[in-house]
Amino acid sequence: MLATVLTSTLGGAKPEAVFLKARQALVADSSPLGGLTTAITALKSAQEACSVDKEADAPLRRVLNATLSGYERRLELATFEPQPKPKLLKAQKAAQRKLKSMREDLEGDELQSKEDKKELAKLEAAEQKAAEAIEFAAAVERVKEGRALTEKSYSPRKLLERHKAGQLKGELKVLSESPLILTLDNWLGPEATKALDDLPTVLDNVFASTAGKASPIPPEDWNATESGEWKPDEKAAGQLCVGKDEAAYYMGKDEPQPRLMKAIDKAIGEAQAAAKKSKPHCAATAALKSAATSYIFPSLDGKSENCGPLTAGIEAALTQSDTAWMLINANRTVDTLDIALAFANGFGATDVEAAFATALDLAMTEHDDPATLAAPEGWDSDEDGEWQPDKVPAQSYMAAMAKAFQAEHDASVTDGLGAAYAVSSGPELLRYRASTMGGATLHLECDDFANERKAATVAVAYLYASDVKKGGEDTFPALGLSVTPKKGRLLLFETMMSDGTCDAATATASLPVTKGDKDKLLLAKRFYSDTTHDRGAKNGEQPDQPPPKTVCDDSEPFGCRRYAAAGGPEG
Incomplete structure (x- = not known):
């Protein structure tokens, strides 16, 4: 097996220890390329050992391949000498001029010759x-420049500074100094503590199954006389998409994963058997004929995938975890916890949690206008009656949040919540289902090992929202560390080295939740090295949320995850 081979290669250590070895090589050799070549050598040795058993431990193999290819790309770029930029720009302008001239010559010519089309394609390729x-x-x-991390950049060590200064309470445990991995318990303020109690309800609502619910209610402006009978969109309930079989793919075949298809057939069979015996069952699942006839359809984005209806029975049988990215202003409970996480990581004043809560409560309630509390000069109560100040109408939650951020901006606060949002993701809500033993395989949070992007993940914060008695630990195999989920516990781990290099030593995994236990609930937040991070492109943090979709890939143990729509900001 893969684990056995790699353990032998690394002298008895766990196979993931190769990532720690690569990290140590980069830290030990300060020369531009010396540590990099040593790290590549170590990773190549592990990769060669990995190839002896292609079926074993696919997640470890993927992390190995991503790390090695990134380092090799970085070495290639670091040793390459491109032409001077002015020369490259001159060549680009020349190519653009030629292409523009050709297009102008062909403008209006509906019958282009083969030679003209060929020349046009050649010029387009040149451009x-x-x-x-x-x-x-x-x-x-x-x-070559590297990621320019400065004192102004986000640093996870700001949490240590705030705790040492007494600004941040709680029980701090540093599990690893470098890379930094820590936990913090009993640290939330009153507002965030209440929000944490309310979070499971929020998660239930966000992750509420839409399977089998195909928008049966027509829009308010639907006119049956003019437009005909309302027909609900089956896709509004979401889809189940089954991963393609890797072995079949290399043989030139486009086929779904066989084990997942068998699991779907099993769920269909059980629903049909229950229906015959008049036992409780999912009627939508029982109505399906088979996996082969129900899950070979285009996906919601129109691409060719093995997709089909997401029924309640299929979802319950297969889905192991749920995720949804929350947009700012989408939910006050989530925003309150997000503010607490921002403060713990060095953003905002000591009372930011309470101050924001007070400002929001005031703005969302009709109240007297402070500017008109006192009667104007010359007001005679006997003649004019009792003075009544003007009323400020209650604002929506979104407007109240905007007002609070504007007040921070007007006060020229440079390290407040606005700065936190500029260098971080929105909160990601996660649920690992106990009923299907949900977990997560080994994966990277920072994967740009070539340092090609300015913005990459510096650190990740997990705020647990439930207690899990057995299973569900978040592990760091390369470091031999694990953290038990505990309600209110903050887990913060560094994913980038001090020079801006992504750190594979903090590749993490989540052990399966024990069947019969509580679901593992948490809120995750990422912090980035630069404000240029694109939330929409990377995380799908955008108002126009797609319908829910469960994606399954049985090439790994926890292959079925449901992506829920987080919804837009509250009005």
Whole structure:
């Protein structure tokens, strides 16, 4: 097996220890490329050992491959000498001029000759090549410069500073100094503690199953006389998409994962058997004929995938975890916890949690206008009656939040919540289902080992919202560490080294929740090295949320995850 081979290669250590070995090589050798070549050598040795058993431990193999290819890409870029930028720009302009001239010559010519089409394609390719050369040169420059982490950049060690200064309460345990991994218990203030108590209800609502619910209610403006009978959109309930079989793919076949198809057939069979015996069952699941006839459809985005209806019975049988990215202003409970996490990580004043709660409560309630509390000069109560100040109408939650952020901006606060949102993700809600023993395989949070992007993940924070008695531990195999989920516990782990290099030593996994235990609930938040991080592209944090979708891939143990729509900001 893979684990046995790698253990032998690393002298008895766990197979994931190769990532710690690579990290130590980078730290020990301060020369630009010395540590990198040593790290590559160590990873290659592990990769060669990994290849002897292709079926074993796919998650470890994926992390190995991603780390090694990133380091090799970084070495390639760091040793490459591109042409001077002015020369590249000159070549690009020349290519653009030629292409523009050709297009102008062909304008209005509906019957282009083969020679003209061929020449046009050639010039388009030349322009594309010139643009790629400039982008490649820019990538080389970025890699050579590295990620410029400064005192102004986010640092997870700000939490240690706040705790040491007494600004942050709670029981702190540093599990690893470098890379930094810590837990903090009993640290939330009154507002956040209440929000944490309310979070499971929020998660239940966000993750409420829409399976089998195909929007049966027509829109308010639907006119049956003009538009006909309302027909609900089956896709509104979401889809189940089954991963493609890797072995079949290499044989030139496009087929779904066989084990998952068998699991679907089993769920269909059980529902049909229960229906025959008049026992409780999912009627939508029982109505399906088979996995083969129900799950070979285009997905919601129109791409060719093995997708089909997401019935309640299928979802309950297969889904092991749920996730939803929450947008700012989408839910006050979540925003309150997000504010607490921002403060713990060095953003906002000591009373920011309470101050925001007070400001929101005031703005969302009709109240006297402070500017009109006193009667104007010359007001005669005997003649004019008792003075009544003007009323400020209650605002929506979104408007109240905007007002609170504007007040922070007007006060020229540079390290407040606005700064926190600029360098962090929105909160991600996660549920690992006990009924299906949900967990997560080994994965990377920071994966740009070539240092090509300015913005990469510096650290990740987990705030647990439930107690799990057995199972569900978050582990760091390369470091031999694990953390038990406990309601209110904050787990913060560093994913980037001090020089801006992603750290594979903090590759993490979540052990399966024991069947019969409580679901593992948590809120996750990422902090980035630069404000250029694209939330929409990377995390799907955008108002236009797609319908729910469960994606299954049985090439790993915890292959079925449901992506729920988080909803837009509250009005």
